[in-house]
Amino acid sequence: MSATTLGAGLLAPSRPATFWPTGWVAGLAWIAAAAAIALLPDADDLGRTQALAALAAGVGGLVLLAAFGSSVPALALRLARLREAGPWLIVLAAALTAWELATAKYAVLPRPFFAAPQSLLEVFTDDYARLGESVWHSLLLVLPGYALGAAIGFLFGIAMGWSRLVGYWAHPVVRLIGPLPATAWLPVAFFAFSSSRGASTFLIALASFFPVTVLTWSGVxxxxxxxxxxxxxxxxxxxxxxxxxxxxxAMPSVFVGLFMGLGASFSVLVVAEMMGVKAGLGWYMQWAQGWAAYANMYAALLVLALMCSGAVTLLFRLRDRLLSWQKGLVRW
Amino acid sequence: MVSGARLEVRGVSHAFALEKRALPVLQAIDFIAEPGDFVALLGPSGCGKSTLLRLVAGLEPPSEGQLLVDGVPITGTDPSRTIMFQDPTLFPWRTVRGNAQLGPEARGSLAANAARIEAALSLVGLDAFAEAYPHQLSGGMAQRASLARALVNEPRILMLDEPLGKLDSLTRLAMQRELVSLWQRERFTALLVTHDVEEALLLADRVLVLSDRPARIRADIRVETPRPRRRDDAGLVALREEILALLGLAQAA
Structure with missing residues (x-):
């Protein structure tokens, strides 16, 4: 039986193979973006302009292929999810074109504070080793800290919800300390822990600890x-x-806490890496800012956003698996 | 085969502490249910019937008096005294089978009871729905699952706390019949709480009519009509009038 999740079901009733006008428009929009990038002269001396144009043309070609495939019954079902993204594909092509025109072509937005799209591409092609290493260091820092805080928060929340004694003593403390931003503890953390790694792990754990504790407690x-x-x-x-x-x-409530904790942990991660840790995306951004290499900073920001939303997606998948008994989430 | 237990309720009174005031709910309740009896506790809603079941289940100790099962005082919960609640109270995160195996799992005897769990599920007609989650069940099916969960524990006293109260009338009629045949087969002692006079008369050997809160026993009525009973049986209709009169709801004929 085929039933989609509630959200997806609302957006896209699954249809058989039909003409996909949005797909054709999106494909042509990407080709147009590629043409603008390749054919209009750059206002300044920029690298990777033709590579960016090729990339946009490639995307356009793929979308056109998909639009063609949508009319083929054998392929239509596999392309159903891409069809949902149709309007976004058009908007993204338009945004890329506008960005390209405002920066690289007519320099409406001043350099170096605003980077051209091809400059970001240049960062990815030339500095991928350092960026990759930064991602790796960030993950090594944020994941153990987050997991530690979430695990302790989960156990602590259960104890608070279960035992009247624990609740009595812990409730006021959690209420008082919890709402403080974890970064406010920076001086204390760097004093208490000899290494900056230990201090950062503590802060990241603290950031996830609070929401997980409170929501586990209220769930129980x-x-x-x-x-x-x-x-x-x-x-x-x-x-x-x-x-x-x-x-x-209590699990549905616990997952709300885990989501909130994830966001908090990532923001503490960036601050911690900017303050003391000499590796990771936060440090990379700090370093790039120091050299006024704003393209590098934007590139790192983009990677950070992808990392964060990737983690959220994983958490969503885990929730859907564990809480499949909840109404509306059940898949057959 | 496990048989029903003898339940003695001796001078039981109970009160709730409500904002520092004691709210009496049960007053000097005295009765004995012989093994295999089907006793209905009938009274206006909110009179404390369900509280009596909680005391028999051992979920709370009574403020006064004593409850004995086969001569032994009740000191806490025991799987041989199981309640089926008005709401199915199935665990939504467990499948029907997962819910049915709750008792054996809690006592660490899951492996030894595997066959009994399947038997209970087929007894209530849910073997095809063993892997379904509670939200996928209709009201009647959920109550059946709840019944299977109770039966797995081989109760010697099965307490039914208005278990059919929220069902539609057709499902209700079917389940009343099923409950009787189940009781006739398994011979547990049954305590049914209800505010439906007809239901009490159709199912029970004895109807204890309770007063408003604090509940006292107003009358102890034997129902001798042989089963299967018809709701338009002349004897039952007469008893129904008598009970309604006791409750102050006599119909102007």
């Missing part, structure tokens, strides 16, 4: 008493009630 507190009664009449031990009733019932 909101579990219907009837569930406990049912399990108790059947001979469940308190440990069983925690593991098999409180935790699964």
């Amino acid at each position: 507190s909101a579990v219907s008493k009837a569930y406990y009664d049912v399990a108790r009449t059947m001979g469940a031990s308190p440990w069983f009630l925690v593991r098999k009733v409180a935790v699964p019932a």
Whole structure:
């Protein structure tokens, strides 16, 4: 049986093979962008202009192929998801063209504060080794910190929701300390930890700890008493009630905490890398700014955004798997 | 085969603490249910019927009095005394089978009870839906799943807390019949809480009519009519009038 998720279902009712006008328009828009990039003269001496034009033309060619494929019954189903992205493909082509015209071609936006698209491409083609290394260092820093904070927050939240004593003492502390931005602890962290790595891990963990704690706690507190009664009449031990009733019932709320914590951890990561750590994307951005290499900075920012949304996507996938019992998320 | 247990309720009174005031809900309740009896507790809504079931289940101790099962005082919950609630209270994160195996799993005897779990699911007619999640079930199916979950524990006292209260009338009729045949086969002691006079008379051997809160036993009525019972049976109709009169709801004939 084919049923899509609720969101996707609302946007795109699956249709059989038909003419895809949006796809043809999008493909031509990318070809037009490529033509503008290649044919109009650059206002300044820029590299990689023809490479960017080739890239845009390539995208345009692929989209046109897909538009053609949409009319072929055998391929139509595989291209259904791409069809959803049709309007975005047009907007992205238009945005690229506008950006190219405003920077490289007519220099409406002043250099070096605004970088041309081909300058970003140049960063990726020439400095990919250093960028890749920065991504690797950032991941090595953010992932353990995030996981540590989330794990401790999860356990702490359960303890707070379960035990009245823990709740009594922890609640005011969490309420008072929690809303502070984790970066406010920077001086304390660098004093308490001998290495900048330790201090950063602590701060990143702190950033994910708070939302995960609060939402796990509220999730556990909101579990219907009837569930406990049912399990108790059947001979469940308190440990069983925690593991098999409180935790699964609280999971939807826990995931909200995990999402919020992820965003907080990434923003602390960048600050930590700018302040003390001598590697990673935050450091790369700081370094690029120091040399007024704004194209490098924008490139790093783009990579950071992709990294962050990639992590969110992974978390979404995990949630959909674990919480498939929730209404509306079920896939057959 | 496990048989029903004998339940003695001796001078049980109970009160809730509500904003520092004691709110009495049960007053001097006294009755004995013999093994295999089907006793209905009938009373106006909010009179404390369900509280009595919670006491029998051992979820709460009574403020006063004693509850005994086969002569042994109730000190806590036990799988031999299982409640089926008005809401199915299925765990939404577990499949129907996962819910049915809750009791054995909680007691660490899942492997030994695998066959019983399947048997309970087919008994309530849900074997084809074992992998379905609760939100995919209709109201009647969810209550059946809840019944299977209770039966897996081989209860000696099965407490039914208005289990059919939220079902549509057709499903309700079907499930009333199923409950009776199940009880006739398994011979557990059944305690049914309901505010539906007809339902009490169709199902039970004995109807305890309770008063408004705090609940006292107003009448202990034996229903001798043989099963299967018809709701238009002359004896039942007479009893129905008698009970409604007791509840102050006599119909002007």
